[in-house]
Amino acid sequence: MAVSAFAFIGLKMSGPDMRNTVQTYYQNVNLADLTIGSNYGLDKKDVYERSFN
Numbered sequence: 481m482a483v484s485a486f487a488f489i490g491l492k493m494s495g496p497d498m499r500n501t502v503q504t505y506y507q508n509v510n511l512a513d514l515t516i517g518s519n520y521g522l523d524k525k526d527v528y529e530r531s532f533n
Contacts, residue, residue, distance in 0.1 A: 516522070516530060
């Protein structure tokens with residue numbers, strides 16, 4: 481019984497640490513917020529229509 485309680489507590493407490501680690505990693509490597517792909521490729525018109533500037 482004690483082993484399962486310790487396992488549950490360990491899993492419950494590791495969640496916030498894992499989320500913090502992932503958030504820090506994403507910020508450090510500057511991952512893309514959005515990725516657009518196409519089976520047929522993108523031309524200049526497609527890129528212009530989807531630009532956010």
